[in-house]
Amino acid sequence: MADTSFLDWPFLDQHHRDLHARLSTWCVAHDGQLHHETGDVEADCRALVKLLGKAGWLRLAVPAAHGGLTEKLDVRSLCLARQTLGYHSGLADFAFAMQGLGTGAISLFGSDAIKERYLRKVARGELIAGFALSELEAGSDVAAMATSATKVDGGYLINGEKTWISNGGIADILTLFARTGGAPGAKGLSAFAFSTDTPGFEVVERIDVIAPHPLATLRFTDCFVPDNHLIGGEGDGFRIAMATLDVFRSTVGAAALGFARRAADEALERASTRQLFGKPLADLQLTQAALADMALGIDASQLLILRAAWAKDRGQERVTREAAMAKLHATDGAQQIIDQAVQIFGGMGVKSGTMVERLYREIRALRIYEGASEVQKVVIARAALAAHQAGK
Incomplete structure (x- = not known):
């Protein structure tokens, strides 16, 4: 259970x-x-x-x-x-x-x-819906974004490409980020509500990945977006993107935790029922050590996720540090837990279509999207340094 x-x-x-x-x-x-x-x-x-x-x-x-x-x-x-x-x-x-x-x-x-x-x-x-932020040269480094939104009478013309966009080939509405004006780096970014039936919009590639999800590369050629589809104001795009991720980054950790809990339950059932050397696999101390590591990792991730989500729901304006910790621990931890589950299953663990094999493929992308694990470490370290320097 x-x-x-x-x-x-x-x-x-x-x-x-x-x-x-x-x-x-x-x-x-x-x-x-x-x-x-x-x-x-x-x-x-x-x-x-x-x-x-x-x-x-x-x-x-x-x-x-x-x-x-x-x-x-x-x-x-x-x-x-x-x-x-x-x-x-x-x-x-x-x-x-x-x-x-x-x-x-x-x-x-x-x-x-x-x-x-x-x-x-x-x-x-x-x-x-879809979230069109990443580009070929602007994934973790959002400030390097090149897609442009040029002001014209009544709106903006969008030009550029986005890639690794979830739901890219099937989305009806995108939150689209593009560069407006001449401000450098993150200061020049703006956000738009973009309808994919806009002339000039094109899906140029469907991207196949190890755990099938609808990902795509998108091209925008003189796509007109009305003024009233600007979200916030010009130059607010980076702030809007980060605030959105403050809400949803913890949920990535939660999804990973769901995968980890399923892997652990599958491993517990397998270890309890598989006979090895005349007794259940669960009687082996090495198996018990693996199961203990799983249980510890799951509870630690659950605590970090709920702490971040609770803080945001209670009105804490920014939970960037807390959400980064939750995502980092939960996604990296789930990778380890699922790998341990595959090991407990032995050969059956790598048989195509089994639950732990599916989870093994499913978890890997979560350590990359919405901020790779390495980015989360930078976020956490900077927050710790800032708090130290402020004397907190």
């Missing part, structure tokens, strides 16, 4: 516990649909967005005033949803997460008109 003792920790309220119970029950009841694979990952992702929207789970990804379940984005709810979905299906977690991340900047900084135009449809699964 999966460990749910963390639900009694003081970071969570009763409505969070109720959410976890309802979503867990729903995932079990819809297991076949969550794992229905046609060989077309874009079609599978579209189907999952519709399924999650119809069930009402995507309402967690937008504020209540525009069709959501909570007054504002509730990070603990988002984390619990991603952790639970990740436990059952990596692609279902992805489909859920991108609806939130793809419109997070709109929820946080968009005008009421833009919120009303897009968020209700995103919450119902009628529109698919």
Whole structure:
């Protein structure tokens, strides 16, 4: 049985516990649909967005005033949803997460008109969202972004390319970041709500990865975006991107934790039932040491994730340090836990299609996207240095 003792920790309220119970029950009841694979990952992702929207789970990804379940984005709810979905299906977690991340900047900084135009449809699964930040030479170094937004009468013309964009080939709405004006580095970036039916928009490549997800390279050629689709003001793009990641970075750790919990449960079952040298594999001390490491890593990650999410929900303006710690520990830790689970399974652990093999492929990207592990270490170190220098 999966460990749910963390639900009694003081970071969570009763409505969070109720959410976890309802979503867990729903995932079990819809297991076949969550794992229905046609060989077309874009079609599978579209189907999952519709399924999650119809069930009402995507309402967690937008504020209540525009069709959501909570007054504002509730990070603990988002984390619990991603952790639970990740436990059952990596692609279902992805489909859920991108609806939130793809419109997070709109929820946080968009005008009421833009919120009303897009968020209700995103919450119902009628529109698919994406987050267009990365470029070939501007991934971890966002300030190196080259995509431009040139001011013209009534709006902006977007030119450039984005790559590694989740939902890139299927998104209806993108939060798009581009350079406006001549300010250097991060100061010159702005954010836009971009509709992919805009003339000049092109999907130039679908990107295949080890755990199939709909990723793409996108090209923008004189794409006109109206003035009222600017999110915030000119030059606010970097601040908007970082504030959005402050909300959603902890949820990446939560998804990784869902993977880790599933791997640990699979390993516990395997170790308890597999006979080796005339007794259960679990009787071997080396196996017990691996299981202990898993349990320790899971609880440590859970604490860091809930600490970061709780702080944000309680009104702490920036949780950059806390979210970086949560993502770093949870994603790197999940990689180790899943690897240990594969080892416990032996040859079956690398058989294509088994759960631990799927998790082994699924976890790797989480240590890269929304800030690679190395970037999180820089963020944490700078925060520690700043606090020291300030005498805190």
